[in-house]
Amino acid sequence: xxxxxxxxxxxxxxxxxxxxxxxxxxxxxxxxxxxxxxxxxxxxxxxxxxxxxxxxxxxxxxxxxxxxxxxxxxxxxxxxxxxxxxxxxxxxxxxxxxxxxxxxxxxxxxxxxxxxxxxxxxxxxxxxxxxxxxxxxxxxxxxxxxxxxxxxxxxxxxxxxxxxxxxxxxxxxxxxxxxxxxxxxxxxxxxxxxxxxxxxxxxxxxxxxxxxxxxxxxxxxxxxxxxxxxxxxxxxxxxxxxxxxxxxxxxxxxxxxxxxxxxxxxxxxxxxxxxxxxxxxxxxxxxxxxxxxxxxxxxxxxxxxxxxxxxxxxxxxxxxxxxxxxxxxxxxxxxxxxxxxxxxxxxxxxxxxxxxxxxxxxxxxxxxxxxxxxxxxxxxxxxxxxxxxxxxxxxxxxxxxxxxxxxxxxxxxxxxxxxxxxxxxxxxxxxxxxxxxxxxxxxxxxxxxxxxxxxxxxxxxxxxxxxxxxxxxxxxxxxxxxxxxxxxxxxxxxxxxxxxxxxxxxxxxxxxxxxxxxxxxxxxxxxxxxxxxxxxx
Amino acid sequence: xxxxxxxxxxxxxxxxxxxxxxxxxxxxxxxxxxxxxxxxxxxxxxxxxxxxxxxxxxxxxxxxxxxxxxxxxxxxxxxxxxxxxxxxxxxxxxxxxxxxxxxxxxxxxxxxxxxxxxxxxxxxxxxxxxxxxxxxxxxxxxxxxxxxxxxxxxxxxxxxxxxxxxxxxxxxxxxxxxxxxxxxxxxxxxxxxxxxxxxxxxxxxxxxxxxxxx
Numbered sequence: 001x002x003x004x005x006x007x008x009x010x011x012x013x014x015x016x017x018x019x020x021x022x023x024x025x026x027x028x029x030x031x032x033x034x035x036x037x038x039x040x041x042x043x044x045x046x047x048x049x050x051x052x053x054x055x056x057x058x059x060x061x062x063x064x065x066x067x068x069x070x071x072x073x074x075x076x077x078x079x080x081x082x083x084x085x086x087x088x089x090x091x092x093x094x095x096x097x098x099x100x101x102x103x104x105x106x107x108x109x110x111x112x113x114x115x116x117x118x119x120x121x122x123x124x125x126x127x128x129x130x131x132x133x134x135x136x137x138x139x140x141x142x143x144x145x146x147x148x149x150x151x152x153x154x155x156x157x158x159x160x161x162x163x164x165x166x167x168x169x170x171x172x173x174x175x176x177x178x179x180x181x182x183x184x185x186x187x188x189x190x191x192x193x194x195x196x197x198x199x200x201x202x203x204x205x206x207x208x209x210x211x212x213x214x215x216x217x218x219x220x221x222x223x224x225x226x227x228x229x230x231x232x233x234x235x236x237x238x239x240x241x242x243x244x245x246x247x248x249x250x251x252x253x254x255x256x257x258x259x260x261x262x263x264x265x266x267x268x269x270x271x272x273x274x275x276x277x278x279x280x281x282x283x284x285x286x287x288x289x290x291x292x293x294x295x296x297x298x299x300x301x302x303x304x305x306x307x308x309x310x311x312x313x314x315x316x317x318x319x320x321x322x323x324x325x326x327x328x329x330x331x332x333x334x335x336x337x338x339x340x341x342x343x344x345x346x347x348x349x350x351x352x353x354x355x356x357x358x359x360x361x362x363x364x365x366x367x368x369x370x371x372x373x374x375x376x377x378x379x380x381x382x383x384x385x386x387x388x389x390x391x392x393x394x395x396x397x398x399x400x401x402x403x404x405x406x407x408x409x410x411x412x413x414x415x416x417x418x419x420x421x422x423x424x425x426x427x428x429x430x431x432x433x434x435x436x437x438x439x440x441x442x443x444x445x446x447x448x449x450x451x452x453x454x455x456x457x458x459x460x461x462x463x464x465x466x467x468x469x470x471x472x473x474x475x476x477x478x479x480x481x482x483x484x485x486x487x488x489x490x491x492x493x494x495x496x497x498x499x500x501x502x503x504x505x506x507x508x509x510x511x512x513x514x515x516x517x518x519x520x521x522x523x524x525x526x527x528x529x530x531x532x533x534x535x536x537x
Numbered sequence: 538x539x540x541x542x543x544x545x546x547x548x549x550x551x552x553x554x555x556x557x558x559x560x561x562x563x564x565x566x567x568x569x570x571x572x573x574x575x576x577x578x579x580x581x582x583x584x585x586x587x588x589x590x591x592x593x594x595x596x597x598x599x600x601x602x603x604x605x606x607x608x609x610x611x612x613x614x615x616x617x618x619x620x621x622x623x624x625x626x627x628x629x630x631x632x633x634x635x636x637x638x639x640x641x642x643x644x645x646x647x648x649x650x651x652x653x654x655x656x657x658x659x660x661x662x663x664x665x666x667x668x669x670x671x672x673x674x675x676x677x678x679x680x681x682x683x684x685x686x687x688x689x690x691x692x693x694x695x696x697x698x699x700x701x702x703x704x705x706x707x708x709x710x711x712x713x714x715x716x717x718x719x720x721x722x723x724x725x726x727x728x729x730x731x732x733x734x735x736x737x738x739x740x741x742x743x744x745x746x747x748x749x750x751x
Binding site: 116121140143191317318321322325328329332333335336339340342343346347349350353354356357360361363364367368370371374375377378383385386387388389390391392393394395396398400402404405406407410423424425426427428429431458 | 538540541542543545546549550553554556557561563564568571572575576578579582583585586589590593596597599600602603606607609610614616619639655656658660661663665679683686687696698699700701702703704705706717732733734736738746
């Protein structure tokens with residue numbers, strides 16, 4: 001079944017022995033544009049005009065419904081696929097040496113021994129008549145693309161098969177193997193297409209009464225032709241058991257007359273043109289009468305591929321360049337479309353990039369100005385080398401306070417001594433120690449520890465009572481602890497140690513008095529530890 | 538061929554061919570190279586913009602830092618922190634400081650300067666010089682010695698840190714010393730030993746070989 005909106009739109013030239021029927025086949029209708037006799041002196045002009053103007057230059061399909069069509073079934077030898085084409089070509093040449101327009105296609109025929117041969121082929125040929133040359137000349141002149149040349153009975157055989165399948169009576173176990181399709185054409189001739197198992201078995205075209213206005217006469221002549229066909233069928237292996245469908249395109253009253261006359265045992269189906277098109281699912285549009293050309297044309301004209309496209313050098317000579325040109329046009333149109341799309345995208349992107357560039361350049365200019373102003377602002381401060389500035393200050397911070405300031409401790413002593421006691425000697429110093437830690441510890445950071453250490457020595461006259469001097473020193477130490485809370489203040493040496501731990505020498509009895517020249521010394525030690533992590537190295 | 542295809546179709550094909558060639562040329566010869574050129578220029582400009590922003594941010598930071606530390610830096614400059622520890626300058630400074638402090642006698646010994654490795658100095662092509670100074674002083678009162686220390690820390694060129702101090706009473710007050718004091722003669726009552734560490738950061742290219750040993 002064809003899908004209407006995807007069906008090809010074509011101009012079909014239905015060629016018969018008397019004339020050419022020009023059909024415009026669209027997606028939803030079939031229109032007979034003109035029927036032109038081969039004898040018409042203006043034949044070429046008229047048909048060309050019909051193709052170009054009336055059919056709007058649609059691709060042309062030449063459909064032969066002429067009497068002279070030659071068919072033969074041939075069994076092919078079993079050969080390799082590569083040689084098959086040559087063998088078929090040779091068989092065609094041998095079968096139809098006088099007919100240059102020929103073709104072959106495989107058909108499904110039951111063989112006695114399966115796989116013994118290369119298959120059965122239906123060979124077909126038509127003569128290269130004057131009419132044919134005329135129609136080719138017209139197509140050449142019209143400059144429209146050529147779809148090809150086909151034979152109506154072959155291309156309609158699948159239509160007969162489809163009709164037969166769809167008309168199968170309900171409850172019937174198996175479909176009939178034989179179908180005969182009978183229909184009168186515009187030329188007035190009766191075309192019979194006999195299909196066996198879906199393959200074309202026989203076709204006949206015979207003149208009958210031109211009109212069906214006298215149903216009895218029409219039915220009688222059709223019945224006569226059907227009987228003649230049945231006579232041929234027995235030679236093709238027909239038997240009653242195979243089953244037979246007879247399908248007739250006719251008005252109901254004439255069909256009824258024909259059915260009454262039938263002697264052949266068969267399933268008789270009479271359809272009008274519209275009924276047949278409805279069963280087949282092809283749209284014909286409005287059609288008058290019961291001539292079946294339009295049905296064949298609609299069925300074949302909308303095919304996307306043909307059963308047996310005939311090979312002709314004349315047609316190929318025109319068809320191939322036009323097909324190539326059409327393909328090239330399509331490719332170039334697609335190419336132009338794609339290039340235009342891509343170019344428009346690139347132009348948009350280029351414009352966008354240019355806009356971004358302009359914005360960035362403006363920003364760059366503004367930033368240059370800001371930078372210039374900031375630099376001037378910096379230069380106003382008189383520093384050229386900022387790195388030197390930073391590093392010098394940082395280095396100074398690192399090394400500053402490596403020593404010590406004696407003033408806090410000295411001031412504290414000055415306040416606490418209050419002129420009563422006198423310092424004999426002062427010793428101050430500082431040393432830097434590195435903290436100990438494991439080098440294997442990845443988190444260990446070496447710290448430097450600065451230790452301030454000072455000793456203040458006091459002198460006491462020898463006349464002083466030792467207990468009193470020691471008491472003064474202890475009191476001074478206490479005051480210094482309070483005055484220097486951040487320092488470690490200890491009384492390192494008393495005048496004399498009067499506890500059990502001290503050595504003690506004492507005289508009693510006749511002893512000389514202590515002289516003022518004799519002296520006691522005492523010492524206070526003051527220390528402070530500070531962490532200094534500003535090593536800088 | 539024209540007979541088979543027709544003039545119109547041939548013309549149409551030619552026009553299509555020319556259109557394709559034209560569009561192809563416009564696309565591949567002009568648009569794409571131009572796009573690449575402009576994109577490349579945009580990337581360069583954006584990179585320059587980013588770089589300039591960083592420079593501006595850095596210069597702003599520098600200005601802020603300058604504003605905060607300029608005074609300190611000027612003091613460093615004025616204090617002779619960038620000097621090369623010229624011994625003559627040191628001699629003049631000691632003389633001046635001793636006179637002002639009231640110290641009766643100062644005997645100083647400046648050891649040869651050492652070049653201390655310091656990353657921050659090396660980064661700006663400067664060196665850190667360190668000289669140990671030992672001073673033996675004599676004074677009437679220990680206050681003069683402490684004044685001497687303060688003046689050295691304040692006036693001496695560069696950074697000077699006191700690392701050791703040893704002050705003790707030299708002699709007792711007796712009749713002889715009292716007579717000398719009464720006659721206006723200088724009498725040394727207190728003696729001291731001071732140790733300083735003198736450091737400066739001169740430019741590497743302005744070092745004199747006579748001012749340090751490695």
